[in-house]
Amino acid sequence: MEKYEWQDGGWEVLASAGAACFTQWLDTIKVHQQTQQTEKLSMYRLTMNVIKNDGILALNYGLSAAVLRQLTYSTVRFAFYEAVKEKIAPPGVSVPFYQKVTIAAVGGTIGGFIGTPADVINVRMQNDIKLPHDKRRNYRHAFDGLRRVYKEEGFRKLFSGASTAVSRSVFMTIGQVSFYDQFKTMLLSVNFKDNLTTHFLASLAAGGVATTLTQPIDVIKTRTMNARPGEFKNMWHVITYTAKLGPQGFFKGYVLRFIRLAPHTILTFVFYEQLRLNLGIRIES
Numbered sequence: 001m002e003k004y005e006w007q008d009g010g011w012e013v014l015a016s017a018g019a020a021c022f023t024q025w026l027d028t029i030k031v032h033q034q035t036q037q038t039e040k041l042s043m044y045r046l047t048m049n050v051i052k053n054d055g056i057l058a059l060n061y062g063l064s065a066a067v068l069r070q071l072t073y074s075t076v077r078f079a080f081y082e083a084v085k086e087k088i089a090p091p092g093v094s095v096p097f098y099q100k101v102t103i104a105a106v107g108g109t110i111g112g113f114i115g116t117p118a119d120v121i122n123v124r125m126q127n128d129i130k131l132p133h134d135k136r137r138n139y140r141h142a143f144d145g146l147r148r149v150y151k152e153e154g155f156r157k158l159f160s161g162a163s164t165a166v167s168r169s170v171f172m173t174i175g176q177v178s179f180y181d182q183f184k185t186m187l188l189s190v191n192f193k194d195n196l197t198t199h200f201l202a203s204l205a206a207g208g209v210a211t212t213l214t215q216p217i218d219v220i221k222t223r224t225m226n227a228r229p230g231e232f233k234n235m236w237h238v239i240t241y242t243a244k245l246g247p248q249g250f251f252k253g254y255v256l257r258f259i260r261l262a263p264h265t266i267l268t269f270v271f272y273e274q275l276r277l278n279l280g281i282r283i284e285s
Contacts, residue, residue: 112169
């Protein structure tokens with residue numbers, strides 16, 4: 001009797017982009033919360049402010065940049081992780097957890113750097129709607145934002161906050177990808193099936209780990225990318241500016257970010273697993 005296994009077909013990228021379409025509004029509110037300095041508006045109040053001032057569709061402002069970011073950042077980190085794992089061990093053979101973490105860290109480093117320009121535009125577009133109309137950048141879409149930043153502020157500005165974006169990407173990839181892989185392996189080892197329940201539980205746990213690992217870095221990244229020319233002297237200035245709020249300043253928006261990141265992580269891996277299982281290419285094992 002012939003045996004078959006499913007071969008991955010690059011579904012991670014489609015899964016990540018699809019997840020972003022469902023969670024962009026949460027990311028927008030998270031950016032608004034993180035860029036507050038003196039205000040302490042709740043998630044509900046921030047959401048209502050956006051809807052009142054610009055309409056409900058404004059919650060998804062910057063979606064083109066969010067999708068572009070996933071098509072760059074997630075393409076690299078997922079592809080690198082899967083490719084290196086296949087080189088280390090054949091299909092069906094478990095890779096030690098420390099190796100999963102190492103692979104994820106390297107993939108996150110490369111992906112985070114490549115995805116920085118789209119991330120810059122995404123943060124700016126999301127924050128734009130809370131500014132007075134005369135102070136908005138008004139990027140029409142992601143590519144218009146990239147063009148205008150390059151033209152008006154120079155090529156280097158496209159990589160503003162790259163160091164924090166890369167650091168965040170490293171911990172995000174470790175938290176999401178390697179921990180999802182590990183949680184799934186653990187669940188399968190205790191007689192769970194390779195099904196939706198397993199994928200949901202593993203991705204929910206991975207989302208919690210990723211949120212905790214990346215929250216302080218994400219706050220700094222958001223402030224750096226959203227800053228206007230000359231607003232901050234250097235990275236240390238951003239850190240001390242944030243620290244004025246106390247230790248909690250670095251965890252601003254934690255609950256909201258978990259509410260956003262957990263569904264994004266769950267949707268990413270559930271979409272990915274369903275695409276892999278149902279639309280993958282069957283090859284003889």
